[in-house]
Amino acid sequence: MAKIDVFDCCLICGSSQGLERHHVFYGSGLRQLSEKHGMVAVLCHRCHRGGHGVHFSRTLDLMLKRLFQERFEEEHSREEFMRVFGRSWL
Ligand SMILES: [Zn+2]
Numbered sequence: 094m095a096k097i098d099v100f101d102c103c104l105i106c107g108s109s110q111g112l113e114r115h116h117v118f119y120g121s122g123l124r125q126l127s128e129k130h131g132m133v134a135v136l137c138h139r140c141h142r143g144g145h146g147v148h149f150s151r152t153l154d155l156m157l158k159r160l161f162q163e164r165f166e167e168e169h170s171r172e173e174f175m176r177v178f179g180r181s182w183l
C-alpha cells in the first residue's frame with residue numbers, strides 16, 4: 094500500500110497515468126462530506142472505474158473506506174466519525 098498523502102500516483106497501484114479523484118464515502122450526500130473532510134483518494138482510471146476498480150470491487154471499496162476512517166480516527170474519535178458519516182466501517 095502506497096503512502097496515503099502522495100497525490101502524484103495511484104494509491105492502489107502506484108501508477109502516475111490518468112489520475113482521478115475518488116470520493117471514498119459516496120452516495121446520499123456522503124460525497125460532499127468526503128470532499129469537506131479530505132476523504133478523497135487519488136486513483137488511476139483503471140483502479141477507479143476499471144472492471145476491478147473501486148467502483149466495481151466491494152473489497153477494494155471497503156479497504157479504502159477503512160483506511161480513510163482509520164486515518165480520520167488518528168486525530169478524531171470514532172464518535173465524531175459516526176456523527177459525520179452516519180456509520181462506522183470498522
Ligand atoms: Zn491504479
Ligand SMILES: [Zn+2]
Binds near residue numbers: 114116
Ligand atoms: Zn470514485
